[in-house]
Amino acid sequence: MTQSEENLKLLEGIRQLKQVEKEMIKAPKDALKIQELSLEETKQSIEDIALNLLSLLDFDEKPRVSVPIRSAQNTIVDEETGHIFLGHNMVTRSLTPSSVRQLAVLIRVADGIHELLTLGRHSTKRELFYTDVNLFEEQTVSDRAIEDLAVTLRTIRNATNIVASAKGKIIGRISFVESGDLIDCSKMGTGGKAITPFQDQIENIDTDAEFVLLVEKDAAFMSLSEAKIYERYPCILITGIGQPDIATRMMLRKIVNETGIPVFAIMDADPFGLEILRSYTFGSKALGYETPWLVTENMYWLGLRPEDMENYKIPKDVYIPLTEADKKKGKELLEETWLQNKPKWSDQLRLMLKSGVKAEIQALASKGFEYMSETYLPQKLESADWI
Amino acid sequence: MTSNKVETLSAAQWFKENSEIAGFDNPGKSTFTSVRELVENSLDACDEDIQMLQMRGEEIVYPNINIVIQPVSHELIRKKILANLDDTGSGSGLDGIEEFETDHDPTEKNYVIEVEDNGPGIHHEFVSLVFGTVFTGTKYGIKQGRGRFGMGAKMAMIHAQRTTGLDTEIWSATREEAEESYFRIRIDLKSNSPIYTAQRIIPDKPWHGLRMRLYFGGNLVWAKQRILEYFRQIALVTPYVNFRLVIGDEKYLFRRVTDEIPPLPTETKSHPHGIDIEELKEMVKRYPKKYVFKSEKKEGYPTLAEFLMLDFQGIGEGTAKKFLRYKVEIDPNMSLNELNDVHIFKLSQAMSSYEDFPAPDSSCLSILPHESLEKAASFLLEPEYINSVTGNIISIKGHPVHITTSVAWGGKIPTGVALYRFANRIPLLFKERSDVCYKALEEANIKRYIDINVHGVTVMVSVVSTRIPYQDAAKDFIADYDELRETIKLSMQKAFRGVKTYISRKQAEKKKEQELEKLIDHADRLATSLAKITKGIPMSESEINQKLMKIIEREYA
Numbered sequence: 001m002t003q004s005e006e007n008l009k010l011l012e013g014i015r016q017l018k019q020v021e022k023e024m025i026k027a028p029k030d031a032l033k034i035q036e037l038s039l040e041e042t043k044q045s046i047e048d049i050a051l052n053l054l055s056l057l058d059f060d061e062k063p064r065v066s067v068p069i070r071s072a073q074n075t076i077v078d079e080e081t082g083h084i085f086l087g088h089n090m091v092t093r094s095l096t097p098s099s100v101r102q103l104a105v106l107i108r109v110a111d112g113i114h115e116l117l118t119l120g121r122h123s124t125k126r127e128l129f130y131t132d133v134n135l136f137e138e139q140t141v142s143d144r145a146i147e148d149l150a151v152t153l154r155t156i157r158n159a160t161n162i163v164a165s166a167k168g169k170i171i172g173r174i175s176f177v178e179s180g181d182l183i184d185c186s187k188m189g190t191g192g193k194a195i196t197p198f199q200d201q202i203e204n205i206d207t208d209a210e211f212v213l214l215v216e217k218d219a220a221f222m223s224l225s226e227a228k229i230y231e232r233y234p235c236i237l238i239t240g241i242g243q244p245d246i247a248t249r250m251m252l253r254k255i256v257n258e259t260g261i262p263v264f265a266i267m268d269a270d271p272f273g274l275e276i277l278r279s280y281t282f283g284s285k286a287l288g289y290e291t292p293w294l295v296t297e298n299m300y301w302l303g304l305r306p307e308d309m310e311n312y313k314i315p316k317d318v319y320i321p322l323t324e325a326d327k328k329k330g331k332e333l334l335e336e337t338w339l340q341n342k343p344k345w346s347d348q349l350r351l352m353l354k355s356g357v358k359a360e361i362q363a364l365a366s367k368g369f370e371y372m373s374e375t376y377l378p379q380k381l382e383s384a385d386w387i
Numbered sequence: 388m389t390s391n392k393v394e395t396l397s398a399a400q401w402f403k404e405n406s407e408i409a410g411f412d413n414p415g416k417s418t419f420t421s422v423r424e425l426v427e428n429s430l431d432a433c434d435e436d437i438q439m440l441q442m443r444g445e446e447i448v449y450p451n452i453n454i455v456i457q458p459v460s461h462e463l464i465r466k467k468i469l470a471n472l473d474d475t476g477s478g479s480g481l482d483g484i485e486e487f488e489t490d491h492d493p494t495e496k497n498y499v500i501e502v503e504d505n506g507p508g509i510h511h512e513f514v515s516l517v518f519g520t521v522f523t524g525t526k527y528g529i530k531q532g533r534g535r536f537g538m539g540a541k542m543a544m545i546h547a548q549r550t551t552g553l554d555t556e557i558w559s560a561t562r563e564e565a566e567e568s569y570f571r572i573r574i575d576l577k578s579n580s581p582i583y584t585a586q587r588i589i590p591d592k593p594w595h596g597l598r599m600r601l602y603f604g605g606n607l608v609w610a611k612q613r614i615l616e617y618f619r620q621i622a623l624v625t626p627y628v629n630f631r632l633v634i635g636d637e638k639y640l641f642r643r644v645t646d647e648i649p650p651l652p653t654e655t656k657s658h659p660h661g662i663d664i665e666e667l668k669e670m671v672k673r674y675p676k677k678y679v680f681k682s683e684k685k686e687g688y689p690t691l692a693e694f695l696m697l698d699f700q701g702i703g704e705g706t707a708k709k710f711l712r713y714k715v716e717i718d719p720n721m722s723l724n725e726l727n728d729v730h731i732f733k734l735s736q737a738m739s740s741y742e743d744f745p746a747p748d749s750s751c752l753s754i755l756p757h758e759s760l761e762k763a764a765s766f767l768l769e770p771e772y773i774n775s776v777t778g779n780i781i782s783i784k785g786h787p788v789h790i791t792t793s794v795a796w797g798g799k800i801p802t803g804v805a806l807y808r809f810a811n812r813i814p815l816l817f818k819e820r821s822d823v824c825y826k827a828l829e830e831a832n833i834k835r836y837i838d839i840n841v842h843g844v845t846v847m848v849s850v851v852s853t854r855i856p857y858q859d860a861a862k863d864f865i866a867d868y869d870e871l872r873e874t875i876k877l878s879m880q881k882a883f884r885g886v887k888t889y890i891s892r893k894q895a896e897k898k899k900e901q902e903l904e905k906l907i908d909h910a911d912r913l914a915t916s917l918a919k920i921t922k923g924i925p926m927s928e929s930e931i932n933q934k935l936m937k938i939i940e941r942e943y944a
Contacts, residue, residue: 050920057926057934062942063913095910095938097902104909104916111916135912 011234013384014210017262017298025292031076031085032068034289037155043117045153046110053107064094065106068151068289075285082338084283085291086151102145106152108132109145113160122161122198147287156290157246163197168240168248169221170195172230174207174255185236190226192237199250205258209236212255214299216267216276217241220361220372227373233381243276246287249294252280256296264302264386269309270322270358271329274339274349277301282338300386301345303376304361306352312376318366319357326358344387402545402576408860409542414496415609417546418456422614424539425502425599426452427813430625432506432597434753438651439507449643450628453503456607456614457635464497464551464602471554471571474585497551498605503598508561511568511588531652531752531811531853541574543601548573550604554584558598567592607634613816615639619767620807620814624755624849626763644766645759655751656700659738661785661854667735670698674723691726691734692719701745714741749780749787752851755812757791760847764795768845771797774885776878781870786854790874793847794882796889800843804833808865809849810857815864822864824848827875836883837890844886848875903943910935 027033037045053063067090068074074089093103112131116123125146129139136142150157171192175184179201185193196202213235215221221239230237236255240248256263265280267273278284281299283291309319322330330353333339339346352358364372380386406412410420433450440447544555554571571585611634618630622641627648630641662670674688689697692707702710711719715737717730726734757775764773777791808815808824819825828846837844850865858866865871914935918928926934 047920050917053917054921054926054931057931057938060934060938060941062938063935095906095913095935095942097906097943100906100909100913104912107913107916107920111919114920132912 010382010384011210014262014381017211017300018260019262019298025081025083025295025297027085027292028076028078030087032088032151032154032289034086034151034154034156034292036293037153037159039117039120039159039161042153042155042159042161043114045155046114046117046149049110049152050107062095063103064092065103065152066090066092067106067148070147070151070286070288072285075288077337079337080341082282082336082341083291083295084285084288084338086288105135105141105145106148108135109142109149113146113149113162116161122163124163124165124197126165128162151289154289156293157287158200158250158293164245164247166194166197166247167245168195168238168251169193169218170236170238170251171221171225172213172236173209173234174205174236176202176206177204178202186230190222192221192225195238195247195251197245197247199247199254202251202254205255207236207255207259207261208234209259209261210234211261212236212238212252212263213302214252214263214265214280215239215361216265216273217361220266223369224373224377227370229373229377232378240276240280243284244279246290246294249280249296253294253296256298260298263296263299264381265299266303266361267301268358268360269304269306269352270320270360271326271333271349271352273304274333274345275329277345278333278336278338301348302380302386304359304364305387306348306355306358309355309357309359309363312364312367312379314359314363315366318363319359322353322356322358327353348387402542402549405860410861411542411546413609414604414606415613417550417603418498418605418607418610419613419617421500421543421546421601421603421605422454422456422502422610423617423813424543425500425601426454426621426630428540428599429502429504429506429597430628433504433628434651436507437648441648441651447648448505449646450625451505451631452628453501453631453633455499455501455633457499457633458607459497459499459602461497464553467553467602471584474571496604496606497602498607499600499602501598501600503596505594505596508559508595508597509568510561510564511559511570511586514557514559514568514570514572531851540599543603544572545574545576547601547603548576551602553602556600560592560594560596562595565593566590567594616816617814620809620816621812622767623760623763623807623847624809624812624814626755626759626766641767644763647756647759649753649755649759652753653751655748655853656698658701658747658782658785658787659695659699659741659744660747660782662699662735662738664731664735667731667738670694671723671726671731688722688724690719691717691721691723694723700748706744710737710741710743746780747782747785747787747853749789751853752787752789753812754789754791754851755849757793760791760793760849764793764845764847768795769799770795770845771842772886772889774882774889776881776885779874779878781874783852783856783868783871784854786852786856788850788852788856788871790871790878791849791851792875792878792882793849794879794886795845795847796837796886797842800845802840802843804828804839805843805845807845807847809847810855810862810865811851812849817863819864821858821867823867823872824850824865824875826867827872827879830872830876831879831883833879833883836880836887846879846882848879850875899943903939906939906943907936910939 049065053065056063068086069089069091070086074087076085076087077083078085093099093106095103109128112128125143126139128146129136129142146160146162147157150160169192171185171188173186175182178196179198183193213224213229215224215237216239218239218241221237224237229235238248238252252263265277267277280296283295287294308314330349334346334349339349364376402409411417429452430450437447547553547555554573557570557572558567560567567589569587569589570583573582573584575582614634618632618639618641622630626645627643629643632639671694691711692704695702695707696704708719711717715734717733757777761773761775764770773793773795775791775793779790781788806819806824806828808819808822815822833839833844856866856868856871858864911932914928914932917931918926
């Protein structure tokens with residue numbers, strides 16, 4: 001068959017992108033040292049923090065905890081690779097009017113996690129929030145405190161046994177054992193398999209896929225899974241539904257690390273799409289301390305790239321003008337190291353800023369509902385149009 | 388120019404030509420003015436009574452002023468006219484306002500006003516002196532007073548006469564005698580003299596005070612809110628007076644809220660800056676050939692220096708001689724007798740421009756202590772906080788001008804800013820935007836200090852002087868002198884700052900309280916969690932809690 005011949009030809013090109021298993025990314029020297037702790041170690045660290053507070057009290061001193069700041073102002077970027085890490089800037093939570101609340105929240109979260117670890121159980125962020133709604137008031141407060149605690153313990157969030165509820169989805173040519181059950185992702189209908197937050201329960205990954213198709217949004221995921229794209233090409237389809245959670249990033253990283261296959265990303269052609277691409281590839285600022293556990297390096301930007309709008313003759317009426325916020329975000333991204341290390345990506349961003357318009361993946365539907373799966377994607381893959 | 392060629396203006400003509408100035412230019416304003424003139428007349432009488440009682444060392448009688456305003460019908464006016472014709476001295480007449488109440492028709496534009504005080508009353512022999520002619524009163528000294536023309540009540544009488552034709556009725560009794568005098572009086576507008584149409588003495592009616600009743604044409608619909616506002620405001624600056632007000636079928640009581648009587652105004656000599664040539668000539672003319680100066684009998688006229696020392700405030704021998712010799716360049720020992728018009732002109736010019744006279748004496752002013760005003764304002768306006776700035780004295784044309792600013796904030800005061808203006812303890816209700824106080828308020832920029840959209844502010848400015856610098860003869864508003872505006876503005880800003888300090892202190896206290904609460908609350912949770920993580924070793928939850936509380940108390944309580 002000519003088509004399978006073509007497919008073979010195409011797969012040759014993709015196989016060349018395959019990377020042998022790499023070592024874990026090393027944090028730069030001036031970055032905060034983070035390690036994966038065992039359950040017992042995490043429990044012990046929490047007790048150490050509590051005992052330290054009590055010993056301060058014993059000397060009639062204000063109890064206080066130094067918490068690494070998790071924001072852009074404490075971000076360290078690896079100049080060579082562009083990967084994002086946390087620095088050593090700390091904020092003190094103490095018995096003062098301005099920080100006592102945050103101290104109480106942090107210790108209350110530590111208390112909850114300590115209990116969880118003692119029981120050997122997992123819990124979702126939502127459940128933890130409900131352990132003291134009065135104190136937390138909003139879930140974002142306890143969510144933030146969980147990550148603050150993790151980084152205070154110099155470990156990753158997974159070590160706290162707190163997980164987010166499942167957000168990402170996976171479908172295609174892959175099977176694995178999850179909590180003792182064999183999961184075959186090629187038999188998941190059209191909705192796909194939810195990517196479990198309990199990533200430590202995933203084992204025995206088996207796949208004949210040649211690449212991962214990473215899509216930004218659920219809509220594109222649905223459209224491609226309905227078209228059974230993984231039957232036409234040996235691939236795995238993954239989405240984090242917008243800004244990805246830890247589990248999706250870990251799952252992607254796990255697959256790529258074990259197989260060495262490349263990832264082709266399909267994002268919106270806007271600054272926010274590029275930022276999501278950054279999260280998968282270089283890490284995020286708020287979770288900079290987890291970067292070595294989360295990023296996937298063998299990543300290629302397939303679409304929807306600003307240049308596609310011209311190349312694929314996407315009708316102008318689906319273009320959306322860039323907002324002021326888009327323009328600002330775009331200019332900021334151009335300043336960042338990781339993008340400077342990806343000159344082809346930054347060229348696309350410059351093109352977008354110059355044209356003053358953006359477009360969503362769904363804009364492809366303007367050329368027909370099957371345009372993406374039947375025309376756009378095959379053309380892209382066959383012409384090796386990735387950067 | 389000889390004086391007999393000058394035609395004397397009759398009272399009627401004067402009134403006609405100056406009704407606007409006098410506040411009788413339309414029916415509404417006339418109604419308002421009639422009320423205020425009678426009330427202020429009574430207040431002046433009561434104040435003088437208090438002054439006299441204080442001098443004698445007797446117990447003070449706190450003023451009670453009762454005001455009744457009722458519409459009356461044409462029919463009643465007609466009956467009254469007929470009754471007056473019959474009653475020429477000993478008849479009974481109509482007595483008591485109550486009788487009118489039954490037959491009034493609301494469309495009528497005629498009213499009866501009766502104002503009664505518990506002042507000293509007027510002995511019947513002196514009534515003609517008091518209510519006699521329109522233009523009376525020769526003042527030698529200067530004194531702070533409420534009266535706008537020294538004839539307020541008389542203007543109201545003339546207005547009543549001109550609109551209903553009815554005479555004014557006066558009942559009066561003094562402390563000294565156990566009898567009541569009754570007069571019916573009208574002013575002969577041509578001869579400018581009183582005509583008594585009835586008068587009698589009613590024995591065995593022991594009270595004291597004065598009751599006046601006028602029938603006049605007016606418009607109460609227009610005037611009513613202004614009359615109420617007048618009483619609301621005057622109650623603030625005369626808090627030692629009870630005002631009982633009846634308008635139609637509504638009754639209002641503005642209760643006395645303080646026992647404290649402000650020092651009442653005293654008469655003082657003129658300041659040289661406040662005298663014009665005519666006044667100077669009058670003063671010079673008064674001296675006879677013989678006079679007594681410092682207990683020495685001297686023959687002949689005083690010298691110029693002696694004249695200044697005798698007739699003006701704050702001038703001693705040194706000042707007088709220095710001023711005359713170097714400023715006027717006249718021999719201080721020149722006899723007053725030798726003064727010609729050229730001398731007087733030179734003297735007058737020099738007096739108004741010489742800057743080394745002492746500032747005008749303000750001790751003669753009656754200044755309501757700001758504590759009394761604050762007390763009255765707390766009672767009447769029910770604010771949360773009042774701050775006053777007082778004691779600013781400037782001089783304008785030889786007259787001391789004293790300024791007190793009180794700012795009431797929050798509580799029941801409606802949001803926004805209200806300005807109350809007082810001139811010699813009388814509220815000014817008209818032409819606010821032209822008043823110096825309004826301009827000062829604009830310049831003071833209250834928004835820099837207080838958020839008036841959250842809590843309301845009432846700014847009360849009391850200006851007291853031996854001569855309030857009104858813009859014009861209508862005396863509705865105070866003129867915009869730069870120095871006065873600046874002084875009022877600064878006193879407002881100082882008062883606003885006081886309010887601001889109060890607000891921020893209150894907020895700071897509230898914040899501190901909230902912070903303490905927050906600390907204690909969270910310390911409690913902290914103790915629970917820490918004890919749980921460490922399983923109560925080395926400290927129990929209550930021990931941890933105690934330690935935390937100790938630190939909070941040490942650092943924040």
